[in-house]
Amino acid sequence: MQSNMPDIADTAPALQTGKLDWVGMADIELPFLFESRDLAPINVNAKARAFVNLHKEDAKGIHMSRLFLALDTLSTEQHVNPQTIAQALDSFISSHTGLSDQAKIEFKFELPLRRKSLLSGKAGWKSYPLTIVAKIDRGVLSFELNLDVTYSSTCPCSAALARQLIQQAFVEKFQQHTLSHEEVVNWLGSTDGIIATPHSQRSIANVKVKLDSSIREFDILSLINTLEDELKTPVQAAVKREDEQEFARLNGQNLMFCEDAARKIKAVLEDAQYADYWLQINHYESLHAHDAVAIAVKGIAGGYQP
Numbered sequence: 593m594q595s596n597m598p599d600i601a602d603t604a605p606a607l608q609t610g611k612l613d614w615v616g617m618a619d620i621e622l623p624f625l626f627e628s629r630d631l632a633p634i635n636v637n638a639k640a641r642a643f644v645n646l647h648k649e650d651a652k653g654i655h656m657s658r659l660f661l662a663l664d665t666l667s668t669e670q671h672v673n674p675q676t677i678a679q680a681l682d683s684f685i686s687s688h689t690g691l692s693d694q695a696k697i698e699f700k701f702e703l704p705l706r707r708k709s710l711l712s713g714k715a716g717w718k719s720y721p722l723t724i725v726a727k728i729d730r731g732v733l734s735f736e737l738n739l740d741v742t743y744s745s746t747c748p749c750s751a752a753l754a755r756q757l758i759q760q761a762f763v764e765k766f767q768q769h770t771l772s773h774e775e776v777v778n779w780l781g782s783t784d785g786i787i788a789t790p791h792s793q794r795s796i797a798n799v800k801v802k803l804d805s806s807i808r809e810f811d812i813l814s815l816i817n818t819l820e821d822e823l824k825t826p827v828q829a830a831v832k833r834e835d836e837q838e839f840a841r842l843n844g845q846n847l848m849f850c851e852d853a854a855r856k857i858k859a860v861l862e863d864a865q866y867a868d869y870w871l872q873i874n875h876y877e878s879l880h881a882h883d884a885v886a887i888a889v890k891g892i893a894g895g896y897q898p
């Protein structure tokens with residue numbers, strides 16, 4: 593049937609000749625089973641982008657269906673891991689002999705993970721936005737992860753200003769007489785004892801890391817744990833009162849500007865020895881209607897740009 597049909601991608605002349613960097617499809621719906629170290633295979637609903645370059649200057653076009661069907665195999669017959677992604681990239685190239693020598697796949701999805709509460713022993717689901725970019729360029733494979741981690745940041749400046757107001761309130765209230773221990777404890781437990789509170793905000797660390805091309809498996813859980821352990825105040829899933837109190841303590845003990853968060857994350861990414869990294873810290877301010885942002889890269893030649 594197909595052989596009787598016109599196939600203009602193969603036979604028609606290009607309207608205009610020239611090489612193209614990427615040609616393919618975006619926003620492809622692709623549910624699949626995702627594999628990563630220390631996690632059971634997870635069902636995710638990804639949006640995929642699939643591309644090859646078109647280096648044959650006079651070819652009319654690429655064969656979109658061949659890319660689409662290779663992704664479909666990944667979705668229906670395989671689990672997604674570095675090996676199966678590499679196979680799909682290889683099939684992109686081998687199905688475009690003479691047309692392409694580079695291929696790229698991007699998967700964007702939310703990774704749902706069970707996360708433990710701080711103290712109460714409960715657990716709940718928390719989703720992490722994740723993008724995986726895999727490329728093959730003249731036989732050389734590369735992987736990149738792009739992950740968002742959401743946390744709470746309490747402003748150190750606001751905390752200092754609030755402390756000053758609390759001191760002033762104390763001086764005004766108790767200037768006349770000597771205090772008993774009980775009076776101080778009672779006052780500290782009253783609303784008057786905390787006359788001002790520092791502002792804190794929901795914040796997001798966007799982190800992009802380049803992985804070693806020889807990796808056998810993804811290790812998203814350890815990257816998330818490393819980032820959250822460093823920030824100390826990740827957004828929580830299940831929360832009982834004891835967890836909320838612990839969260840308040842952690843916020844009070846980890847006051848941070850966006851610069852502080854950026855330096856913490858930069859240090860852990862350096863320690864983890866990623867081939868390259870890029871990070872952007874976003875503090876979605878509750879004081880301002882605008883946001884506080886800090887950006888850093890590893891700074892290698894030809895690497896990520898800030």
Ligand SMILES: Nc1nc2c(ncn2[C@@H]2O[C@H](COP(=O)(O)OP(=O)(O)OP(=O)(O)O)[C@@H](O)[C@H]2O)c(=O)[nH]1
Pocket residue numbers: 594599601652653654655656657658
């Ligand atoms: N190259 C290209 N194809 C497009 C575009 N928009 C839609 N398509 C369609 O993508 C469909 C699949 O293309 P092919 O992979 O060449 O399909 P096919 O010829 O049935 O598959 P093969 O026999 O493997 O070549 C065709 O029907 C094209 O019309 C576009 O902008 N560029």
